[in-house]
Amino acid sequence: DACLSAATGGALCANADWPREGLTVRGDALPLALIQPWLPPQNGRQIYLRGELTVDGSLRPRGNAWQGGFRIASKEGGIRLGERPYSADVGNPNRGELVRYDQFSINAEFDPQHINAKLGVGFQGNGFIDAKFDTGWDAYAPLNGELYMNMSRLYWLELFVAEIDQPKGLIEGHVSLRGTRSQPLLGGDATLSDFSADYPSMGLTLSEGKGRFDALPDGSAKITASAKSGEGTLNVDGGLSWYGEGTPLQLNIRGQNVLAYNTSELRIIANP
Structure with a gap:
């Protein structure tokens, strides 16, 4: 066995006898903060993690595939970002954790024929995500997946969308995957309702936002969304598909009298 211990507690141990017995890994009370130094800043803001992980897994080669399994679990934790560069100017101090x-x-679990995985997480009273996935190793292997979600706290969008601040709303839905690994088919639907958000650097506030994701009979999906900015409404429509050689995600944006920029130096109203 080889073990590494963290100064703040927790240990990660591994045992390897490759390829006969494969690799076994186990870890207890591993602080998520250990990976912070390797996380790239988001728009100049450092990512901070809170929580502990337990890890238990094994892996060994079996022909052209693998056999084994792993489990990763964390009782509770959170993610937050450091201060925005302009937070002192716009009166927007760090509010704490974006994800709890x-x-x-x-x-x-996986063997030479199947890969089976499940994910579950709650958001401390603000929703959940449950997902399961079953397929094989080959491109033509059948694909069977389900995703159920309900999220009423959307601050996590700040991790992925530049400049957005205080996003609010509700995301809920069920999305399925069928077909094969090389040609997946989408099913189900998801909705966004009561969405609002600020863009402080641009002086904008979006309100009355809503959106839909609807699977189509051919396995692709239709996407529609809208949000009010100033006196106008911005509308988005498009689709998601893995068929053809074009870009999988294609969106059209249009609107009338949409407030696109609103600061003391510049004000832009556009008809995209």
């Missing part, structure tokens, strides 16, 4: 989760777990 509980009962996080990933379980995966």
